[in-house]
Amino acid sequence: MYNKIAIIGGGNLGTAIAEGLLKSEFSKPADITITRRNLAELEVLKNKGVNITSDNIEAVKNSDVVILAVKPFQIKDVLDGFKAELDPQKHILVSVITGIFIEDMQNAVQKNVPLFRAMPNTAIAIQESMTCISHKGANNTQVDFIKNLFEKLGKVAMIDEKLMDAATVLGACGTAFAMRYIRANIQGGIEIGFSAATASLIAAQTVKGAADLLLLKGAHPEQEIDKVTTPKGCTIAGLNEMEHQGFSSSLIRGIVTSYNKILNS
Ligand SMILES: NC(=O)C1=CN([C@@H]2O[C@H](COP(=O)(O)OP(=O)(O)OC[C@H]3O[C@@H](n4cnc5c(N)ncnc54)[C@H](O)[C@@H]3O)[C@@H](O)[C@H]2O)C=CC1
Numbered sequence: 001m002y003n004k005i006a007i008i009g010g011g012n013l014g015t016a017i018a019e020g021l022l023k024s025e026f027s028k029p030a031d032i033t034i035t036r037r038n039l040a041e042l043e044v045l046k047n048k049g050v051n052i053t054s055d056n057i058e059a060v061k062n063s064d065v066v067i068l069a070v071k072p073f074q075i076k077d078v079l080d081g082f083k084a085e086l087d088p089q090k091h092i093l094v095s096v097i098t099g100i101f102i103e104d105m106q107n108a109v110q111k112n113v114p115l116f117r118a119m120p121n122t123a124i125a126i127q128e129s130m131t132c133i134s135h136k137g138a139n140n141t142q143v144d145f146i147k148n149l150f151e152k153l154g155k156v157a158m159i160d161e162k163l164m165d166a167a168t169v170l171g172a173c174g175t176a177f178a179m180r181y182i183r184a185n186i187q188g189g190i191e192i193g194f195s196a197a198t199a200s201l202i203a204a205q206t207v208k209g210a211a212d213l214l215l216l217k218g219a220h221p222e223q224e225i226d227k228v229t230t231p232k233g234c235t236i237a238g239l240n241e242m243e244h245q246g247f248s249s250s251l252i253r254g255i256v257t258s259y260n261k262i263l264n265s
């Protein structure tokens, strides 16, 4: 019923969402329209059968679900550009934009369109996103539809909007934090003897396995750490040195700094 999806802003996240929709077969290519000013960057999606255009009005007219994926400072102009085309009986508006409240969108569109905020991460391209969602003015069918859409693209948590900035840091910035952790592992792995390629494989698969132990077994990290740390062994020696150097503390402080950056923007 809400088959046609417009993604307004085909940048890093917008294209990742389109890729995930295609990979999951949630959408047929012809049912997705993605917009951007520089269309050359969208050729890959065009070659897969996705509609590409620089015309947001055309995209909105030809869609049921409108996903806003522009930068925060672009939202006002973008919404002003197509709000006249929004039909409360037809459209659902979903913003993935950091720091923009549902109320901001409501004030901008001045219509009773069902409004969603979703905070995915770039792993949405491979159906492995963590997406936090809140909403206003949507009926149960619309909520179920949007929840189902993002569930096809990873895991979903329905949250209170007041937690959306925290969700942005933990779930979306978290991809970059995890990558930096993996990169440091690769650097360490090379120093102790592996080629970059083998170190990358070992580091990434080890992190994936560790995450799956938590996700699939519902374990607590410290339970799993206990299983790895032989008394007087090398794991606890390494872990304790990392903690002496401020490992957990630096991560916690980084998360809080990211959060404060959103609050003060
Ligand atoms: N990159 C990420 O991991 C995540 C990003 N976000 C949020 O998603 C939004 C987009 O982020 P990115 O994709 O990283 O930014 P980006 O800069 O890569 O993408 C934004 C795109 O919008 C396009 N654009 C600008 N004005 C436009 C207009 N008038 N009409 C159509 N397209 C227009 C730009 O050309 C650009 O391609 C941001 O608000 C960000 O906070 C949220 C979660 C994760």
Ligand SMILES: O=C(O)[C@@H]1CCC=N1
Binding pocket: 098, 168, 172, 173
């Ligand atoms: O860094 C940023 O502002 C955005 C928000 C989440 C991921 N990237």
